[in-house]
Amino acid sequence: MKKMRKAAIFMMLLAALFLISAIVASADELTEDEKLETKANKPLVILGCALAIGIAGIGSAIGLALAGSSAVAVTAEKPDLFSKCLILQVLPMTQSVYGLLTAILLMMGAGLLGSGDVSITSVMGMGAVWIGLAVGLTGTSAINQGMVASSSISAVGRNPDVASKGIIFTVMPETIAIFGLLVGILLMVGLRLL
Helix, strand or coil, X not given: CHHHHHHHHHHHHHHHHHHHHHHHHHCCCCCHHHHCCHHXXXXXXXXXXXXXXXXXXXXXXXXXXXXXXXXXXXXXHCHHHHHHHHHHHHHHHHHHHHHHHHHHHHXXXXXXXXXXXXXXXXXXXXXXXXXXXXXXXXXXXHHHHHHHHHHHXXXXXXXXXXXXXXXXXXXXXXXXXXXXXHHHHHHHHHCCCC
């Protein structure tokens, strides 16, 4: 019941964000003087950056904790397996790298890094929010990746020869985050943020 309530609240928040972005996009028919006021749209880009790195970072932190607890247990019993366990344990961190890359690209496209003379329309600003949300949410695949890494680390503790197979299994959930990053970059290009 609680999960249903949380899902309903999440869906309502997404619907509200969608409505706000539609309103902002419809207000994009502005005069040239109003288009010069792009400073009002830069906070939307900043919000997109925060969503990308914040959500993906939380997912990576949870995934790292899940895998790390197994890695500590295995290395306590078999210290010689440290390097194999470490490789598996750090894999969920890549989703936060995708969030960081997205944030940096958005900042560069909005002129927050480098030249500040970039004109940001309201569609670009709301697009940045949605890009950050897409990359951040697909970055939560790090949680599932941490679960797979945890199991792989346990398997390595029993049979060190399965480490490479465990890496393959652990990398599979990451493809979701790669898809999110790819869509984010394509949207940035389409919105002329890159």
